[in-house]
Amino acid sequence: MNLFAKLYYPLRKAWKAVGLYLVIAGPGIVVMVADNDAGGITTYAATGAKYGYHLIWFLLILIPVAYYVQEMTVRLGAITKRGHAEAIFDGFGAFWGWFSLLDLLILDWLTLVTEFVGMTAALAIFGVPPWITVIAVILLMALIVLNGRYWTFEKLALLFCALNLVYIPGAFLVHPSVRDIVHQGLIPNFAGGFNGQLFFFLMANIGTTIAPWMLFFQQSAVVDKGMLEKDIPWGRFDTLLGSVITVVVAVFIVIVTGTVLPGIDIDDAAQAAHELMKTDRYVGTFLAIGLFDAGLLGAICISLASSWAFGEIFGWAHSLNTKIRQAPWFYATYFLMLVSAGLVVLIPQAPLVLITLFVQVIAVTLLPAALVFLILLLNDRTTMGEGCNTLAQNLIGGFIVVSIIILSTLYGFTVLFPAVFK
Amino acid sequence: MSAFRNLFAKIRAINARYHEPRIVMSGAVRLSLLVLRVYLLALVALMIYKFILVVTQG
Numbered sequence: 074m075n076l077f078a079k080l081y082y083p084l085r086k087a088w089k090a091v092g093l094y095l096v097i098a099g100p101g102i103v104v105m106v107a108d109n110d111a112g113g114i115t116t117y118a119a120t121g122a123k124y125g126y127h128l129i130w131f132l133l134i135l136i137p138v139a140y141y142v143q144e145m146t147v148r149l150g151a152i153t154k155r156g157h158a159e160a161i162f163d164g165f166g167a168f169w170g171w172f173s174l175l176d177l178l179i180l181d182w183l184t185l186v187t188e189f190v191g192m193t194a195a196l197a198i199f200g201v202p203p204w205i206t207v208i209a210v211i212l213l214m215a216l217i218v219l220n221g222r223y224w225t226f227e228k229l230a231l232l233f234c235a236l237n238l239v240y241i242p243g244a245f246l247v248h249p250s251v252r253d254i255v256h257q258g259l260i261p262n263f264a265g266g267f268n269g270q271l272f273f274f275l276m277a278n279i280g281t282t283i284a285p286w287m288l289f290f291q292q293s294a295v296v297d298k299g300m301l302e303k304d305i306p307w308g309r310f311d312t313l314l315g316s317v318i319t320v321v322v323a324v325f326i327v328i329v330t331g332t333v334l335p336g337i338d339i340d341d342a343a344q345a346a347h348e349l350m351k352t353d354r355y356v357g358t359f360l361a362i363g364l365f366d367a368g369l370l371g372a373i374c375i376s377l378a379s380s381w382a383f384g385e386i387f388g389w390a391h392s393l394n395t396k397i398r399q400a401p402w403f404y405a406t407y408f409l410m411l412v413s414a415g416l417v418v419l420i421p422q423a424p425l426v427l428i429t430l431f432v433q434v435i436a437v438t439l440l441p442a443a444l445v446f447l448i449l450l451l452n453d454r455t456t457m458g459e460g461c462n463t464l465a466q467n468l469i470g471g472f473i474v475v476s477i478i479i480l481s482t483l484y485g486f487t488v489l490f491p492a493v494f495k
Numbered sequence: 496m497s498a499f500r501n502l503f504a505k506i507r508a509i510n511a512r513y514h515e516p517r518i519v520m521s522g523a524v525r526l527s528l529l530v531l532r533v534y535l536l537a538l539v540a541l542m543i544y545k546f547i548l549v550v551t552q553g
Contacts, residue, residue, distance in 0.1 A: 166516040
Protein backbone atom coordinates (compact mmCIF):
# COMPACT_ATOMS: atom_id res chain seq x y z
CA MET A 74 0.00 0.00 0.00
CA ASN A 75 2.85 2.30 0.94
CA LEU A 76 4.62 1.46 -2.33
CA PHE A 77 1.43 2.16 -4.29
CA ALA A 78 1.11 5.54 -2.57
CA LYS A 79 4.71 6.33 -3.44
CA LEU A 80 4.26 5.36 -7.07
CA TYR A 81 0.86 6.98 -7.55
CA TYR A 82 2.00 10.55 -8.10
CA PRO A 83 5.02 9.78 -10.35
CA LEU A 84 2.84 7.44 -12.41
CA ARG A 85 0.05 10.02 -12.68
CA LYS A 86 2.63 12.63 -13.72
CA ALA A 87 4.08 10.27 -16.32
CA TRP A 88 0.59 9.43 -17.62
CA LYS A 89 -0.25 13.12 -17.92
CA ALA A 90 3.02 13.66 -19.81
CA VAL A 91 2.13 10.84 -22.23
CA GLY A 92 -1.33 12.37 -22.71
CA LEU A 93 0.17 15.79 -23.40
CA TYR A 94 2.65 14.28 -25.84
CA LEU A 95 -0.16 12.52 -27.71
CA VAL A 96 -1.77 15.95 -28.26
CA ILE A 97 1.48 17.45 -29.59
CA ALA A 98 2.68 14.29 -31.43
CA GLY A 99 2.44 14.37 -35.17
CA PRO A 100 4.57 16.52 -37.45
CA GLY A 101 7.89 14.98 -36.37
CA ILE A 102 6.80 11.36 -36.60
CA VAL A 103 4.77 11.86 -39.80
CA VAL A 104 7.56 13.65 -41.68
CA MET A 105 10.22 11.20 -40.57
CA VAL A 106 8.24 8.06 -41.37
CA ALA A 107 7.03 9.58 -44.65
CA ASP A 108 10.71 10.02 -45.48
CA ASN A 109 10.81 6.22 -45.80
CA ASP A 110 8.91 6.68 -49.06
CA ALA A 111 8.95 4.44 -52.15
CA GLY A 112 12.43 5.69 -53.12
CA GLY A 113 13.69 5.22 -49.56
CA ILE A 114 12.39 1.64 -49.34
CA THR A 115 14.14 0.87 -52.64
CA THR A 116 17.43 2.30 -51.36
CA TYR A 117 17.31 0.33 -48.09
CA ALA A 118 16.24 -2.90 -49.85
CA ALA A 119 19.11 -2.49 -52.34
CA THR A 120 21.58 -1.68 -49.52
CA GLY A 121 20.65 -4.84 -47.60
CA ALA A 122 20.79 -7.03 -50.68
CA LYS A 123 24.17 -5.61 -51.72
CA TYR A 124 26.00 -5.30 -48.38
CA GLY A 125 24.04 -7.54 -46.01
CA TYR A 126 24.12 -6.20 -42.44
CA HIS A 127 27.40 -4.34 -42.91
CA LEU A 128 25.94 -0.83 -43.24
CA ILE A 129 23.49 -0.93 -40.31
CA TRP A 130 25.91 1.14 -38.18
CA PHE A 131 25.89 3.83 -40.86
CA LEU A 132 22.08 4.01 -40.81
CA LEU A 133 22.18 4.46 -37.02
CA ILE A 134 24.46 7.51 -37.46
CA LEU A 135 21.68 9.08 -39.52
CA ILE A 136 19.39 9.34 -36.44
CA PRO A 137 21.11 12.46 -35.01
CA VAL A 138 21.65 13.84 -38.53
CA ALA A 139 17.93 13.74 -39.33
CA TYR A 140 17.02 14.99 -35.85
CA TYR A 141 19.31 18.04 -35.82
CA VAL A 142 18.13 19.25 -39.23
CA GLN A 143 14.41 18.76 -38.65
CA GLU A 144 14.51 20.11 -35.07
CA MET A 145 15.46 23.51 -36.50
CA THR A 146 12.21 23.62 -38.51
CA VAL A 147 10.20 22.98 -35.30
CA ARG A 148 11.75 26.02 -33.60
CA LEU A 149 11.46 28.19 -36.70
CA GLY A 150 7.79 27.29 -37.23
CA ALA A 151 6.74 27.54 -33.58
CA ILE A 152 8.42 30.93 -33.05
CA THR A 153 7.79 32.71 -36.37
CA LYS A 154 4.39 31.05 -37.12
CA ARG A 155 5.53 30.97 -40.75
CA GLY A 156 6.13 28.11 -43.15
CA HIS A 157 9.57 27.57 -44.66
CA ALA A 158 8.69 29.10 -48.05
CA GLU A 159 7.39 32.30 -46.46
CA ALA A 160 10.39 32.46 -44.15
CA ILE A 161 12.75 32.32 -47.16
CA PHE A 162 10.81 34.99 -49.10
CA ASP A 163 10.71 37.23 -46.06
CA GLY A 164 14.29 36.66 -44.96
CA PHE A 165 16.15 36.61 -48.28
CA GLY A 166 13.90 38.42 -50.74
CA ALA A 167 11.90 37.49 -53.82
CA PHE A 168 14.81 36.06 -55.90
CA TRP A 169 15.72 33.30 -53.43
CA GLY A 170 12.06 32.89 -52.55
CA TRP A 171 10.98 32.13 -56.13
CA PHE A 172 14.04 29.93 -56.65
CA SER A 173 13.10 27.81 -53.63
CA LEU A 174 9.39 27.73 -54.40
CA LEU A 175 9.72 26.71 -58.06
CA ASP A 176 12.47 24.20 -57.29
CA LEU A 177 10.23 22.73 -54.58
CA LEU A 178 7.31 22.53 -56.99
CA ILE A 179 9.31 20.66 -59.66
CA LEU A 180 10.99 18.38 -57.13
CA ASP A 181 7.76 17.56 -55.31
CA TRP A 182 5.92 16.78 -58.51
CA LEU A 183 8.67 14.49 -59.78
CA THR A 184 8.90 12.78 -56.39
CA LEU A 185 5.11 12.32 -56.42
CA VAL A 186 5.46 10.49 -59.75
CA THR A 187 7.99 8.12 -58.15
CA GLU A 188 5.58 7.53 -55.23
CA PHE A 189 2.87 6.53 -57.72
CA VAL A 190 5.37 4.26 -59.49
CA GLY A 191 6.04 2.55 -56.13
CA MET A 192 2.37 2.23 -55.22
CA THR A 193 1.27 0.84 -58.61
CA ALA A 194 4.21 -1.61 -58.63
CA ALA A 195 3.37 -2.75 -55.08
CA LEU A 196 -0.29 -3.46 -55.83
CA ALA A 197 0.56 -5.00 -59.23
CA ILE A 198 2.12 -7.83 -57.20
CA PHE A 199 -1.41 -8.63 -55.97
CA GLY A 200 -2.83 -8.31 -59.51
CA VAL A 201 -4.31 -4.81 -59.14
CA PRO A 202 -4.11 -2.84 -62.43
CA PRO A 203 -2.28 0.53 -62.21
CA TRP A 204 -5.34 2.61 -63.17
CA ILE A 205 -7.35 1.19 -60.26
CA THR A 206 -4.46 1.94 -57.89
CA VAL A 207 -4.17 5.54 -59.11
CA ILE A 208 -7.93 6.22 -58.79
CA ALA A 209 -8.15 4.50 -55.40
CA VAL A 210 -5.15 6.44 -54.06
CA ILE A 211 -6.54 9.80 -55.22
CA LEU A 212 -9.93 9.03 -53.64
CA LEU A 213 -8.31 7.89 -50.41
CA MET A 214 -6.16 11.00 -50.24
CA ALA A 215 -9.20 13.17 -50.90
CA LEU A 216 -10.98 11.53 -47.96
CA ILE A 217 -7.97 12.15 -45.72
CA VAL A 218 -7.59 15.88 -46.38
CA LEU A 219 -11.13 17.01 -47.19
CA ASN A 220 -12.59 16.53 -43.71
CA GLY A 221 -11.59 20.10 -42.79
CA ARG A 222 -9.53 19.22 -39.72
CA TYR A 223 -5.77 19.09 -39.36
CA TRP A 224 -6.20 16.78 -36.37
CA THR A 225 -8.00 14.09 -38.42
CA PHE A 226 -5.40 14.27 -41.20
CA GLU A 227 -2.59 13.90 -38.68
CA LYS A 228 -4.07 10.96 -36.82
CA LEU A 229 -4.83 9.14 -40.10
CA ALA A 230 -1.26 9.84 -41.23
CA LEU A 231 -0.02 8.40 -37.91
CA LEU A 232 -2.07 5.27 -38.64
CA PHE A 233 -0.24 4.88 -41.96
CA CYS A 234 3.02 5.49 -40.06
CA ALA A 235 2.14 2.54 -37.82
CA LEU A 236 1.60 0.39 -40.93
CA ASN A 237 5.17 1.26 -41.93
CA LEU A 238 6.29 -0.91 -39.00
CA VAL A 239 5.20 -3.99 -41.00
CA TYR A 240 8.88 -4.57 -41.85
CA ILE A 241 9.65 -5.43 -38.22
CA PRO A 242 7.59 -8.67 -38.06
CA GLY A 243 8.78 -9.29 -41.64
CA ALA A 244 12.38 -9.35 -40.39
CA PHE A 245 11.52 -11.84 -37.62
CA LEU A 246 9.90 -14.16 -40.19
CA VAL A 247 13.17 -14.56 -42.10
CA HIS A 248 15.04 -15.67 -38.92
CA PRO A 249 18.17 -13.53 -39.22
CA SER A 250 21.22 -14.35 -37.13
CA VAL A 251 21.30 -11.87 -34.23
CA ARG A 252 24.97 -12.68 -33.71
CA ASP A 253 25.77 -11.72 -37.33
CA ILE A 254 23.71 -8.52 -37.05
CA VAL A 255 25.63 -7.47 -33.93
CA HIS A 256 29.06 -8.45 -35.22
CA GLN A 257 28.71 -7.28 -38.82
CA GLY A 258 26.17 -4.50 -38.43
CA LEU A 259 26.95 -2.62 -35.26
CA ILE A 260 30.73 -2.36 -35.60
CA PRO A 261 31.68 0.30 -38.18
CA ASN A 262 33.18 -1.39 -41.24
CA PHE A 263 33.23 -1.12 -45.00
CA ALA A 264 32.45 -4.51 -46.51
CA GLY A 265 34.74 -5.23 -49.46
CA GLY A 266 36.75 -2.02 -48.87
CA PHE A 267 35.88 1.59 -49.54
CA ASN A 268 35.18 1.86 -53.26
CA GLY A 269 33.05 3.94 -55.60
CA GLN A 270 30.03 1.68 -55.41
CA LEU A 271 30.01 1.68 -51.61
CA PHE A 272 30.34 5.46 -51.62
CA PHE A 273 27.33 5.65 -53.97
CA PHE A 274 25.26 3.56 -51.55
CA LEU A 275 26.31 5.66 -48.54
CA MET A 276 25.33 8.83 -50.37
CA ALA A 277 22.03 7.35 -51.53
CA ASN A 278 21.18 6.49 -47.90
CA ILE A 279 21.92 10.06 -46.80
CA GLY A 280 19.94 11.40 -49.76
CA THR A 281 16.88 9.41 -48.75
CA THR A 282 17.15 10.45 -45.09
CA ILE A 283 17.18 14.23 -45.63
CA ALA A 284 14.96 15.53 -48.43
CA PRO A 285 14.14 19.21 -49.14
CA TRP A 286 10.37 18.71 -48.95
CA MET A 287 10.77 17.52 -45.34
CA LEU A 288 11.94 20.97 -44.20
CA PHE A 289 8.99 22.66 -45.90
CA PHE A 290 6.48 20.05 -44.68
CA GLN A 291 7.44 19.96 -41.02
CA GLN A 292 7.64 23.73 -40.60
CA SER A 293 4.24 24.23 -42.28
CA ALA A 294 2.73 21.35 -40.27
CA VAL A 295 4.01 22.92 -37.03
CA VAL A 296 2.31 26.20 -38.02
CA ASP A 297 -0.94 24.53 -39.17
CA LYS A 298 -1.10 22.50 -35.96
CA GLY A 299 -0.77 25.76 -34.02
CA MET A 300 2.27 24.75 -31.99
CA LEU A 301 3.58 27.46 -29.67
CA GLU A 302 7.01 28.21 -28.23
CA LYS A 303 6.11 26.31 -25.06
CA ASP A 304 5.47 23.21 -27.22
CA ILE A 305 9.01 23.18 -28.64
CA PRO A 306 10.37 20.57 -26.14
CA TRP A 307 7.54 18.19 -27.13
CA GLY A 308 8.14 18.98 -30.80
CA ARG A 309 11.78 18.06 -30.27
CA PHE A 310 10.83 14.78 -28.63
CA ASP A 311 8.37 14.08 -31.45
CA THR A 312 11.12 14.69 -34.01
CA LEU A 313 13.62 12.53 -32.12
CA LEU A 314 11.09 9.69 -31.84
CA GLY A 315 10.33 10.04 -35.55
CA SER A 316 14.00 9.91 -36.53
CA VAL A 317 14.53 6.80 -34.37
CA ILE A 318 11.47 5.07 -35.90
CA THR A 319 12.47 5.90 -39.48
CA VAL A 320 15.98 4.50 -39.01
CA VAL A 321 14.74 1.42 -37.11
CA VAL A 322 12.37 0.65 -40.00
CA ALA A 323 15.25 1.16 -42.46
CA VAL A 324 17.43 -1.23 -40.41
CA PHE A 325 14.72 -3.91 -40.47
CA ILE A 326 14.36 -3.58 -44.26
CA VAL A 327 18.13 -4.04 -44.55
CA ILE A 328 17.89 -7.11 -42.29
CA VAL A 329 15.12 -8.64 -44.45
CA THR A 330 16.89 -8.23 -47.78
CA GLY A 331 20.32 -8.85 -46.24
CA THR A 332 19.10 -12.21 -44.94
CA VAL A 333 17.06 -13.42 -47.89
CA LEU A 334 18.57 -11.71 -50.95
CA PRO A 335 22.31 -11.39 -50.25
CA GLY A 336 24.37 -10.42 -53.29
CA ILE A 337 21.37 -9.70 -55.53
CA ASP A 338 21.27 -6.36 -57.37
CA ILE A 339 17.95 -4.66 -56.58
CA ASP A 340 16.72 -1.92 -58.92
CA ASP A 341 13.39 -1.23 -57.23
CA ALA A 342 11.51 -2.31 -54.11
CA ALA A 343 8.83 -4.11 -56.13
CA GLN A 344 11.57 -6.32 -57.59
CA ALA A 345 12.72 -7.07 -54.03
CA ALA A 346 9.13 -7.98 -53.06
CA HIS A 347 8.90 -10.29 -56.12
CA GLU A 348 12.16 -11.99 -55.17
CA LEU A 349 11.04 -12.35 -51.56
CA MET A 350 7.71 -13.88 -52.67
CA LYS A 351 9.71 -16.74 -54.20
CA THR A 352 11.35 -17.58 -50.88
CA ASP A 353 8.71 -16.55 -48.34
CA ARG A 354 5.25 -15.49 -49.43
CA TYR A 355 4.46 -13.66 -46.19
CA VAL A 356 7.65 -11.62 -46.18
CA GLY A 357 7.16 -10.67 -49.84
CA THR A 358 3.59 -9.62 -49.01
CA PHE A 359 4.83 -7.54 -46.07
CA LEU A 360 7.38 -5.79 -48.28
CA ALA A 361 4.74 -5.06 -50.94
CA ILE A 362 2.26 -3.71 -48.37
CA GLY A 363 5.03 -1.62 -46.81
CA LEU A 364 6.01 -0.25 -50.23
CA PHE A 365 2.43 0.80 -50.96
CA ASP A 366 2.08 2.39 -47.53
CA ALA A 367 5.39 4.21 -47.94
CA GLY A 368 4.34 5.60 -51.33
CA LEU A 369 0.95 6.69 -49.95
CA LEU A 370 2.40 8.43 -46.91
CA GLY A 371 5.07 10.10 -49.04
CA ALA A 372 2.45 11.27 -51.55
CA ILE A 373 0.21 12.78 -48.82
CA CYS A 374 3.06 14.74 -47.26
CA ILE A 375 4.77 15.84 -50.46
CA SER A 376 1.63 17.24 -52.07
CA LEU A 377 0.77 19.04 -48.84
CA ALA A 378 4.28 20.54 -48.62
CA SER A 379 3.74 22.22 -52.02
CA SER A 380 0.17 23.35 -51.30
CA TRP A 381 1.19 24.91 -48.00
CA ALA A 382 4.17 26.67 -49.61
CA PHE A 383 2.07 28.17 -52.43
CA GLY A 384 -0.70 29.18 -50.03
CA GLU A 385 1.82 31.00 -47.80
CA ILE A 386 3.29 33.01 -50.67
CA PHE A 387 0.14 33.75 -52.67
CA GLY A 388 -1.78 34.63 -49.53
CA TRP A 389 -4.44 31.95 -50.07
CA ALA A 390 -6.13 30.28 -47.11
CA HIS A 391 -3.84 27.31 -46.62
CA SER A 392 -4.86 25.25 -43.65
CA LEU A 393 -6.22 21.74 -43.33
CA ASN A 394 -8.55 23.25 -40.75
CA THR A 395 -10.45 24.94 -43.59
CA LYS A 396 -13.13 23.48 -45.83
CA ILE A 397 -12.71 23.28 -49.60
CA ARG A 398 -14.95 26.36 -50.11
CA GLN A 399 -12.83 28.43 -47.74
CA ALA A 400 -9.50 27.41 -49.29
CA PRO A 401 -10.22 26.44 -52.92
CA TRP A 402 -6.72 27.25 -54.24
CA PHE A 403 -4.99 25.32 -51.47
CA TYR A 404 -6.97 22.17 -52.30
CA ALA A 405 -6.79 22.84 -56.06
CA THR A 406 -2.96 22.87 -55.89
CA TYR A 407 -3.03 19.69 -53.81
CA PHE A 408 -5.22 17.78 -56.26
CA LEU A 409 -3.58 19.20 -59.38
CA MET A 410 -0.23 17.88 -58.18
CA LEU A 411 -1.73 14.56 -57.23
CA VAL A 412 -3.85 13.88 -60.32
CA SER A 413 -1.19 15.02 -62.82
CA ALA A 414 1.50 12.87 -61.14
CA GLY A 415 -0.87 9.88 -61.08
CA LEU A 416 -1.70 10.29 -64.77
CA VAL A 417 1.98 10.27 -65.77
CA VAL A 418 2.35 6.75 -64.38
CA LEU A 419 -0.54 5.59 -66.59
CA ILE A 420 1.08 6.90 -69.78
CA PRO A 421 2.47 3.92 -71.70
CA GLN A 422 6.27 4.14 -72.18
CA ALA A 423 6.54 7.16 -69.84
CA PRO A 424 10.22 7.85 -69.03
CA LEU A 425 9.89 6.81 -65.39
CA VAL A 426 13.55 5.87 -64.94
CA LEU A 427 14.59 9.28 -66.26
CA ILE A 428 12.15 10.95 -63.86
CA THR A 429 13.63 9.02 -60.93
CA LEU A 430 17.12 10.22 -61.88
CA PHE A 431 15.86 13.78 -62.28
CA VAL A 432 14.45 13.71 -58.76
CA GLN A 433 17.90 13.03 -57.34
CA VAL A 434 19.59 15.73 -59.42
CA ILE A 435 17.01 18.44 -58.69
CA ALA A 436 17.04 17.56 -54.98
CA VAL A 437 20.73 18.40 -55.01
CA THR A 438 19.98 21.92 -56.27
CA LEU A 439 17.33 22.62 -53.63
CA LEU A 440 18.71 20.84 -50.56
CA PRO A 441 21.88 22.94 -50.05
CA ALA A 442 19.93 26.18 -50.54
CA ALA A 443 17.18 25.11 -48.11
CA LEU A 444 19.74 24.02 -45.51
CA VAL A 445 21.82 27.21 -45.79
CA PHE A 446 18.67 29.32 -45.44
CA LEU A 447 17.64 27.24 -42.44
CA ILE A 448 20.91 27.86 -40.58
CA LEU A 449 20.86 31.59 -41.43
CA LEU A 450 17.23 31.99 -40.35
CA LEU A 451 17.97 30.19 -37.07
CA ASN A 452 20.71 32.78 -36.41
CA ASP A 453 18.44 35.78 -36.94
CA ARG A 454 18.15 37.03 -33.35
CA THR A 455 15.56 39.72 -34.17
CA THR A 456 13.03 37.04 -35.19
CA MET A 457 14.12 34.01 -33.21
CA GLY A 458 14.96 35.71 -29.91
CA GLU A 459 15.71 33.05 -27.29
CA GLY A 460 15.08 30.31 -29.87
CA CYS A 461 18.16 31.37 -31.81
CA ASN A 462 20.81 28.71 -32.46
CA THR A 463 23.42 28.40 -29.71
CA LEU A 464 27.12 28.07 -30.59
CA ALA A 465 26.95 24.30 -30.01
CA GLN A 466 23.85 24.00 -32.21
CA ASN A 467 25.56 26.03 -34.92
CA LEU A 468 28.67 23.86 -34.77
CA ILE A 469 26.71 20.58 -34.88
CA GLY A 470 24.12 21.86 -37.37
CA GLY A 471 26.81 23.53 -39.49
CA PHE A 472 28.91 20.37 -39.61
CA ILE A 473 25.88 18.27 -40.59
CA VAL A 474 24.75 20.78 -43.22
CA VAL A 475 28.22 21.09 -44.80
CA SER A 476 28.60 17.27 -44.81
CA ILE A 477 25.17 16.77 -46.38
CA ILE A 478 25.88 19.41 -49.02
CA ILE A 479 29.21 17.80 -49.98
CA LEU A 480 27.84 14.25 -50.01
CA SER A 481 24.56 15.08 -51.76
CA THR A 482 26.48 17.07 -54.40
CA LEU A 483 28.76 14.09 -54.99
CA TYR A 484 25.67 11.88 -55.14
CA GLY A 485 24.10 14.15 -57.77
CA PHE A 486 27.42 14.10 -59.61
CA THR A 487 27.44 10.29 -59.67
CA VAL A 488 23.86 10.27 -60.95
CA LEU A 489 24.90 12.59 -63.81
CA PHE A 490 28.21 10.83 -64.46
CA PRO A 491 27.89 7.25 -63.17
CA ALA A 492 31.21 6.11 -64.68
CA VAL A 493 33.25 8.40 -62.39
CA PHE A 494 32.77 6.27 -59.25
CA LYS A 495 33.09 2.84 -60.86
CA MET B 496 -7.28 36.15 -69.89
CA SER B 497 -8.27 38.05 -66.76
CA ALA B 498 -7.14 35.08 -64.71
CA PHE B 499 -3.62 35.46 -66.13
CA ARG B 500 -3.75 39.22 -65.55
CA ASN B 501 -4.71 38.58 -61.92
CA LEU B 502 -1.93 36.06 -61.54
CA PHE B 503 0.71 38.44 -62.90
CA ALA B 504 -0.63 41.22 -60.69
CA LYS B 505 -0.36 38.87 -57.72
CA ILE B 506 3.23 37.95 -58.63
CA ARG B 507 4.13 41.65 -58.95
CA ALA B 508 2.58 42.28 -55.52
CA ILE B 509 4.62 39.40 -54.04
CA ASN B 510 7.81 40.76 -55.62
CA ALA B 511 7.07 44.20 -54.18
CA ARG B 512 6.25 42.81 -50.73
CA TYR B 513 9.48 40.80 -50.55
CA HIS B 514 11.65 43.25 -52.50
CA GLU B 515 14.07 43.84 -49.63
CA PRO B 516 15.46 40.90 -47.65
CA ARG B 517 14.51 41.40 -44.03
CA ILE B 518 17.49 39.52 -42.62
CA VAL B 519 20.47 41.69 -41.67
CA MET B 520 23.04 41.29 -44.45
CA SER B 521 26.12 40.73 -42.30
CA GLY B 522 29.43 39.59 -43.80
CA ALA B 523 28.67 35.93 -42.99
CA VAL B 524 25.23 36.08 -44.61
CA ARG B 525 26.61 37.78 -47.74
CA LEU B 526 29.40 35.21 -48.01
CA SER B 527 26.94 32.29 -47.56
CA LEU B 528 24.66 33.62 -50.30
CA LEU B 529 27.62 34.26 -52.63
CA VAL B 530 28.90 30.69 -52.13
CA LEU B 531 25.38 29.40 -52.75
CA ARG B 532 25.14 31.35 -56.02
CA VAL B 533 28.51 30.03 -57.20
CA TYR B 534 27.52 26.48 -56.21
CA LEU B 535 24.23 26.65 -58.08
CA LEU B 536 25.84 28.18 -61.17
CA ALA B 537 28.46 25.40 -61.18
CA LEU B 538 25.69 22.81 -60.86
CA VAL B 539 23.69 24.32 -63.71
CA ALA B 540 26.87 24.40 -65.87
CA LEU B 541 27.41 20.72 -65.06
CA MET B 542 23.85 19.84 -66.06
CA ILE B 543 24.17 21.78 -69.34
CA TYR B 544 27.45 19.94 -70.02
CA LYS B 545 25.69 16.60 -69.36
CA PHE B 546 22.81 17.62 -71.62
CA ILE B 547 25.24 18.50 -74.45
CA LEU B 548 27.01 15.15 -73.94
CA VAL B 549 23.72 13.26 -74.16
CA VAL B 550 22.65 15.18 -77.29
CA THR B 551 25.97 14.87 -79.13
CA GLN B 552 26.79 11.29 -78.14
CA GLY B 553 23.23 10.02 -78.32
